[in-house]
Amino acid sequence: AQSVSQHNHHVILSEAASLELGCNYSYGGTVNLFWYVQYPGQHLQLLLKYFSGDPLVKGIKGFEAEFIKSKFSFNLRKPSVQWSDTAEYFCAVNRRMDSSYKLIFGSGTRLLVRP
C-alpha cells in the first residue's frame, strides 16, 4: 500500500545533540514534501517544504531536510536541538497528480529534548 513511513515514533535527546528523523514514502511520480511540527497543545506549523530544485532545503528554527529521490526519503535534521524543540513532527507528502491535493501524513515522531 502507498504510504508515508516515519521510523522513529519516540525520540529522546539531550540539549545540543544532533537530530535526524527519517521519512520514507512509497508513491511514484512527482511529489511535494513537507515537514510539520506540532508543539504541545498547538496547531500544525510548517517547518519546511520541498517542491523542486535543490534537494537540500532549509526551514525555520535551524531545521533542514534532504530529498533523496532514489531512496524515496525526506529526512529531517537539526545539528543541535534545544529544549524548545520538544514537539511532535510529521512528514507529509502530496502527489502532484492527485487532483484532491490531499496530504498523506506519516504517523508522527514525538521528540523530547531534556535540558
Next chain:
Amino acid sequence: EAQVTQNPRYLITVTGKKLTVTCSQNMNHEYMSWYRQDPGLGLRQIYYSMNVEVTDKGDVPEGYKVSRKEKRNFPLILESPSPNQTSLYFCASKNTGRVTEAFFGQGTRLTVV
C-alpha cells in the same frame, strides 16, 4: 494576520447529539479540507472542497458532512456523533495549484461519550 480559525477548541458531547465544528480562513483560499488526528495514525483526510459548492470525500468520510456555501467557511457536521469519532480535528486551507502549502487551524479536540 493570515489564519485558519476553528471553533470550538474543545468539545465534550453525548452520542447522537448533532454538532458542528466551524472553520474560517481569511486568506481567500479556494481549497479547504478537514483532517482527523488519532494516535499512531497521523492525520487522515475526512472531506475537502475545491471551491464554493464543490466538496468531495477524503479517506475517512463516514459519519461526517460538510458544506461550502461561502469561500471562507467550511463547517464540519456530525449528524449523530459516536464514540469512535472522539479525535483531534484540524481544518486546513490552501490555494489551488500543485506547488502550494496548506495552513492549519489550531485544532478541535472532540470527545463523544
